[in-house]
Amino acid sequence: MITTLAISGYRSIRELVMPLERLTLVTGANGSGKSSLYRAVRLLADVAQGRVIGALAREGGLESTLWAGPEAFSRAMKAGHQPVQGTLRKGRVALKLGFASDDYGYAIDLGLPPADATSAFNQDPEIKAEALWAGECLRRANEIASRRGPAVQVLSETGTRDTVLSTLPSFDSMMTHAADPTSAPELLELRERMRGWRFYDHLRTDRDAPARRPQIGTRTLTLAGDGADLAAAFQTIREIGNPVALDEAIADAFPGSSIEVSVGNGLFELLMHQHGLLRPLSTAELSDGTLRYLLLAVALMTPRPAPLIVLNEPETSLHPNLLPALARLIATAAERSQVIVVSHASGLVEALSGERDTVAYELRKELGETVTDCPDPPAWDWPKR
Known part of the structure; x- marks a missing residue:
């Protein structure tokens, strides 16, 4: 450390x-x-x-x-x-x-x-x-x-x-x-x-973001900096990581929701089932905030923990209601990796300040x-x- x-x-x-x-x-x-x-x-x-x-x-x-x-x-x-x-x-x-x-x-x-x-x-x-x-x-x-x-x-x-x-x-x-x-x-x-x-500050969620399109997938132990391999990294956690904790992190932020990874012709795509909807939503249909939370969850729950993870303004695009769930996700990641969070979201900083082995600098x-x-x-x- x-x-x-x-x-x-x-x-x-x-x-x-x-x-x-x-x-x-x-x-x-x-x-x-x-x-x-x-x-x-x-x-x-x-x-x-x-x-x-x-x-x-x-x-x-x-x-x-x-x-x-x-x-x-x-x-x-x-x-x-x-x-x-x-x-x-x-x-x-x-x-x-x-x-x-x-x-x-x-x-x-x-x-x-x-x-x-x-x-x-x-x-x-x-x-x-x-x-x-x-x-x-x-x-x-x-x-x-x-x-x-x-x-x-x-x-x-x-x-x-x-x-x-x-x-x-x-x-x-x-x-x-x-x-x-x-x-x-x-x-x-x-x-x-x-x-x-590992550094995460450019996890793209715009309309043309790679994570919004099906991508060729292989076992992915570390999410790419732009989030392009989101679906493959999610499936890797499901198979060799902690799938229960991953599902709990999704449910914590989006109650009643679940994630499915669709694979066809070597292309991986993430689908989100939400309570009340008759069909799942593809990543192309998700809001920026929802997609960003999924990207952060996969980045922080990798089966191969990094010695150091640095997050720059992870709260970008997130609704304030999601900050407590993000704080719990970061706190869990800090049990396996050293984490530096650079943020100006007071809600996120306050939620994390009470964690053990934590120091805050303004x-x-x-x-x-x-x-x-x-x-x-x-x-x-x-x-x-």
Whole structure:
């Protein structure tokens, strides 16, 4: 389980270190930085997939995603006695992301590349430093693997730090190029764990959504990010998951209703039986809210629980009457997976706040910076370049 999340220099987040629980709720007004926090966690997952540089490019490049305020706020600035202005920078321009878990921690430092007149990729960020360690906070004594520039060192069984790569390109992570079952098994284990993280923020319910049409189906242990394989994933839960709990989740939200999976010519389609109707409704006929709840139910009740599930505004399109059922669905999922919920639905947050092993953060802006109340932030150190 992730115990600490750390973000530095990303969009409206200048510096944020926050402890996480089995179920973490993130709320706040529009523009408070909820999406920035969600994207930061997703960027961490992109590191393990080898996609972090491309992901930043799709966001407009590193310069457009960097914290746009001053490196630090003086007391006079915070008190309003002095205008917010830049001062002489002491540290390097950097976007830093990291986390600590029950066993391992990882952090990455991305910076601007030196100008190169021979290259057309001068806007691509560079990976300046990375670190993998054992325990809650990075120390030299517990560092297992480190990357400084193009060199990667790994702690060997004899206690020496061996250089396993010396020419790692600045756009490649040691996560994808140094993970090895023999020389760096911890790096390999953490990479595969991060690749198992699941993010749901684009579950489509529009008229042209893939979930509204019959789709070719195979056993599906993880619902796709756009929900295209809804029917196959539902049937997979029926066959090798917990069908009783799935049916109860449907009945909890839609009393008297049940789901049937129709299979013909290899195409899977979801049909919903509702009390009082003489025929079932296909997904093409369902309301956006009904379809979204079905998508969330299948995503959260997968037979193969993810180490981490992150939901971004799952309440979208849902009637307020469905929020208690959604809260119970999320609470049940948190018994098998760590869950982060980013939401501005007070009804959902309130329903989940009473669950055990739960922490809630309300984000807000102060002088353009995303902050939250965290009385006892965990200790945190970033890897040195």
